[in-house]
Amino acid sequence: MTITTDFQVLNPPQRLLMGPGPINADPRVLRAMSAQLIGQYDPAMTGFMNETMARYREVFKTKNQWTMLIDGTSRAGIEAMLVSMLRPGDKVLVPIMGRFGHLLAEIAERAKAEVHTIEVPWGEVFKPEQIETAIKKIKPRVLAMVQGDTSTTMNQPLEHIGDICEANDVLFYCDATASVVGNHLPVDKWKIDAVSIGLQKCLGGPSGSAPITLSDKCADWIKQRKKVEAGIRTVDHVQGIEPFVRSNYFDLGMIMDYWGEERLNHHTEATSMLYCASECARIVIEEGVDQAVARHQLHGGAMLAGVQALGLKVFGDISNKMNNVVAVYIPDEVDGDTVRNQMLLDFGIEIGTSFGPLHGQVWRIGTMGYNARKDAVLQTLSCLDMCLHANGYKGPKGEAALAALAYYK
């Protein structure tokens, strides 16, 4: 009997993912995902939900009660935040420093908000004064900005932005998908009202779950837009006084009722992703959130030292670079795609290309999550060194991994 290829068992190739995300999942996370399912209202399940909330409070360094998961990739978290925080016509200020700032503006526009943007060139970050001036002029309801934008590798300093928002009665939302755990993000200390993240960067998981946290102030605002579905509504449910959220799936009011005491049915929680998200947080807490940031700083630093020793020019303002990703200009004498393909197909190591204005100009190399490790850094640098020289590179040879080793000493 012949078996057609359609019925072959799934067997992805061995890869070391050293791009800007996704990265290889931690084996402990993969194991957690394969655990058996249980029912939605099983006390074990609601217990896991509460435990997940508690774990992400630690990851975010917050006391926010409303710390929970949105089912979907990071973009689902962004969309849930913006569509729930912004009524049609509400003003939102979006400072744009890369691709993901444009994404926030695009999602806010679809939510029919009045979108105002300010921009800095790719490779730079905003000064707090620039944001303060724009807030004073525009008087938005919400400031929506990215912390770490993988498209440019920049990490926007946020420590003074919360005070500016508080003084001007603006809700502060941040997409920290790429930066969380690789860079400091004390949510309460920095007075950030709403943060959404994903698992596939420094948390060492696959994409598909978006942890979020909401301050009480932000949650109270969203609850004023409350709308309970007819099929589950009781006489005790009171509809909110503000126009309801235009999305059902991403209505954070309903999602709070589902994760809260009432356990009011909304979607069926994506149980395997909840196991996964919870395990990602557990691993980080076990290591220590600050220690995890220090690990990203160490291995990101070694990677930076390595690419510099290889003679590659680093893109952007290095003093504001995220710990977990570096972008380097592709040398003129080599073909970028040929080098990347050789790394992938001959050595099984993936590095990233780029978007928009940087397309074809830089490679992005990540050291994040499970792959923020010495062996992964040294293998990637040796391989890049080899593949550059196999394809006509004229710069230094054999120096990259040695420089990283020296950095670790």
Ligand SMILES: *Cc1c(COP(=O)(O)O)cnc(C)c1O
């Ligand atoms: C990688 C990244 C995302 C990813 O969004 P997905 O929906 O998970 O693909 C979002 N925001 C930022 C800032 C990122 O770097």
